[in-house]
Amino acid sequence: MFDILELFGIYIYIHKFAVLGKQRGVRTISKTPMIWGMTGKCDTNVKGWEARAVGSFDTAVKGSSDLSAACLRNLMAEVAVLCGFISGGLFNDFIKFFDTIDIPILIDRAEKAGSPLPDLALILFMHTAPRVIQHATACSFPIQIFKSILAGCTFSVPLTRCLLRDDVEDIIYHNQGGTINTYIDDIPITLSERSRLRFKRNIIKVFSQNVFSKM
DSSP states (O other), X not given: OOOGXXXXXXXXXXXXXXXXXXXXXXXXXXEOOHHHHHHHHHOOHHHHHHHHHOOTTBOOOTTOOHHHHHHHHHHHHHHHHHTTOEEEEEEEEOTTTGGGOXXXXXXXXXXXXXXXXXXXXXXXXXXXXXXXXXXXXXXXXXXXXXXXXXXXSTTHHHHHHHHHHHHXXXXXXXXXXXXXXXXXXXXXXXXXXXXXXXXXXXXXXXHHTTTTTTO
């Protein structure tokens, strides 16, 4: 087991510039202990479960990137337009996604998804350990964590899969006319229809459902 001091996370406080329409602000970069990074590299249980549990809609797999997922999405839309279809969609990007994850809900979803529970307990022990914010070499007092997970941790993506899987499958079931994919916390919904009226109706239907409000 880890010594309690090895679980402390140090967060570097930096300024965030406006990119692609997002507002300026501040954010922190996590510096997890080296021994925890080694634990993630050596893990086989969680990686094995993740390989079995990944959904067909999930594009955040080994060897992929958000850029390749976006390029494929744009390529499919261009092909649809060349074939005479009307193509468009919605891009859902959660604000402060990792910072607002509710731990009890995450535990419940992970258990239902079949995540290995001993590994889950150790992972959450790390993710909810006290954190220290550092700015200009000055450190804050340790802050106890009751909500959020570490964005840069090796195990963050498996945790988000547990959290979002049931909701995404429900969205896909109720929107058979569209293509829904996920890349961690990015969930684009694309639609292609020959009829302009049907395209407008379907995209308004998806938008009006507010399907991501319960996440």
